[in-house]
Amino acid sequence: MGALFIDISRGENVTFAPNYRDLRGATMSRQISRTILLAALVICLVGMAGLTHGHAQFSQPGVQVSNKTLLERLGYPADAKLLIVHADDLGMARSVNAATIKAFESGLVSSGSIMVPCPWLPEIAAYARQHPEADLGLHLTLTSEWTPYRWGPVLSKDRVASLLDSSGYLYLTESEAASRASAQEVEAEIRAQIERARSFGIQPTHLDSHMGTLYKNKTLFEIFLRVARDYKLPVRLSRELVSSTDYLPSILSPSDVAIDRIISIEPNVTAEDWARFYVNSIKGLQPGVTEIVIHLAYDDEEMRAATADHPNWGAAWRQRDLQFFTSGVFRQLLQENNIKLITWREIGKMQYPR
């Protein structure tokens, strides 16, 4: 019973979308969704039983053992609705950079993370240097998923042979990366990505993992967490994710922070239902700290070509995200629902006060 942290006391009913579902491709199946949903339900029920026997969520090792909620620790009242709107994949393509910078300028997208091995890194690094206030983290990258357009590791290929497929690029899928990469080489590569970002003048505010590779198993997540702690950076982590992943509670410490929930749209949402999904998610937003993970780009020639055989998280998908998250509709929804945009910088300052 030791490690169940679903906050069922709030009776939340948000869309189930943990961040390790930030996947692209065939590996993302509805079957998995159903299995996870079922598992979450079972855990939830067991968790309820646990709560009746001694407030399990505060009495066990793991995240947020403080009696204070994350909201309170951030200095907000218990009914505050805080939202990080987070754009992934910066540096991946010009189209991604251009769309995300436009979204930052709208003031409606509060955060983003950068893929250091990708060829458009220098452009977004220049933006980071010119905008030191921007909330930019690193989207630690162990995959290269677009078949016509690919990249390799930051470290010398000889040193990270287990991270490369037969063509010498990073793996196409997170499953291959997670099953074939040596732990030692993963750690060396992600540390090198952070050091390289810093050498480009990027001061990352947080860390997450492209396609969720670093959440795929305990070994990888332990590396991820160790590196994040060393650099005193918060990682993308939600209480839902903690509660639904068997290995997570045992390796988290009281000083680790999980936000309340992460929302990300999935391939089962049709183009027609795109805005409705987001509108409903925002209207139904519960108090606490929520991150909406989005993927921005234009539906242009570069992006269409890169994602030609890969409509999920593809060009049209990304332009739909861009359209919604820079719209007047979204701006009005934030106001009407008393939702305040925050950044990972605030969470980092709380987690690692200086």
Place this chain on the structure above:
Amino acid sequence: MGALFIDISRGENVTFAPNYRDLRGATMSRQISRTILLAALVICLVGMAGLTHGHAQFSQPGVQVSNKTLLERLGYPADAKLLIVHADDLGMARSVNAATIKAFESGLVSSGSIMVPCPWLPEIAAYARQHPEADLGLHLTLTSEWTPYRWGPVLSKDRVASLLDSSGYLYLTESEAASRASAQEVEAEIRAQIERARSFGIQPTHLDSHMGTLYKNKTLFEIFLRVARDYKLPVRLSRELVSSTDYLPSILSPSDVAIDRIISIEPNVTAEDWARFYVNSIKGLQPGVTEIVIHLAYDDEEMRAATADHPNWGAAWRQRDLQFFTSGVFRQLLQENNIKLITWREIGKMQYPR
């Protein structure tokens, strides 16, 4: 007097544009142009003196010692005008790939060369596999010249440290590359680029050098030539280039082939004069084998961003080239002037018969 091969007997007066001027950036100055022009003039005069003393162009070691002209060796009459229209930089960007493939399909651009270290290699490699008849060579790459968008070497960075700038990419300029790269590492890297191309199913028909780096000095050109001979591939080389470069004649052997001339537009041609330059070049084309080196892309968001601080060989430049070399005007000029498009494949078959 030993090695002067300007074919002054034809009284040609083509635009002076040797292929090592395939440069991009500040290093490309008019001062250099004037110096080279002056040097060529001096060599030309000395060459004329030499000819009066014994037909120096056939009696010395060097290219085309056979009494047959290149045209004759290719099986054409002495007045034939053969033209290779060659698009550089394939693989560099989506915009370059898309524009060049469109130009190939027009039938008016006969050849191109691929940059193996660049991120869009897989897309053009797929094209090469699907079009085994396409005349695709390798644009051996030792530079990464667009500041917001960059790439590294094919070999493990540890093995080719002298090819990398402080940010771990290939150098921004061909001057840096030529002066800092170790000969051993250059040879290893260009061999690796050829092997990598082959592993992607590309069967290159010829070799040239991105930004002309491998023509920058004798050491580099010797490497280039040794590798090309090993792989039995023709290299971009013109009689004009041979005659105007002091080190070239001494290292060329009778089996090496130089075409008659290379034409490439330069930054001193204004956008308004673009078509006129090409029209005049084509109308004035002399018999022999000529290569026009062009750079194709769309003037789109990806290309504009990549070349934002670099208008020479930039997005608009490339779209102007695309527009002219897929035009009805160009098609008609070829017909009216009895110009036949050929490829490097034909030259390679002649140079290395199987």
